[in-house]
Amino acid sequence: MQGYDEAVVKCFLKNQTQLFPEPVADSYEEAEAFLEECMAVVTNSKKEVWEYFDEECVDMEGADEDEILEAAEVFDVGDGRYLIVE
Template sequence: MNEYSDECLDIFLKNQGQLFNENVAENPEEAEAFLEDCMAAVIDTIDDVRSYLKESGMDVDGMEDADLEEASEVFALPSGKYLIVEG
């Protein structure tokens, strides 16, 4: 199905420990299935990340962009986009 790019899958596999105590995926196929199951979102800009998190109920008022990028559910992608995984 390939809803998520190789970039998303790679970053999630390498950095899943920032959100989970144990690995939830061991390979790209498992990562994609997991991301699909939890309806992870790929977001274009940090402003869009702020809006997404606010709509999801997170209190982001007063948070700097750097704080948003360091949130455990936010995975910065090399392309400049963001993967948001709500655990």
Template sequence: MMEYDKVVLQAFLEKQLQLFPEKVAETEEEAADFLDECMAVVVNSVREVWEYFDEAGLDVEEYDEKTILEAEEVFEIGDGRFLILEA
């Protein structure tokens, strides 16, 4: 189980509608539980986002950085890290 800090949880709560049609969490506790269920991961850089998708078997060679970061399941946390959901 991954631990999600307050900054990650707040970023998810603020941006969850980019992936879901309605809110799936209202509180930090609900957000943490939901992220655990989705097996969400936090990565420290754009490069790690790229590596995550590559390891997941996606053909990322065709994509540029902007395209990768625009994926609905990628949430920019705001401090250089990114949250990736398996939704």
């Protein structure tokens, strides 16, 4: 099980409506539990986001790095890391 630090959980809690039509968590604890339940992934760089999608066989044909980072399921934590929620 991957642990999620405060920056990651707060990022998801603040920006969750970029992926979902309405909030799925109303508190820090709910957000953390949701991330654990859906096995969200934290990457340490843009390159790792690309590698993650490649490993998961996500069709990225014709997409560039910026388009991948703008995907609804990719959250910019703000410190160089990215949260991927599927």
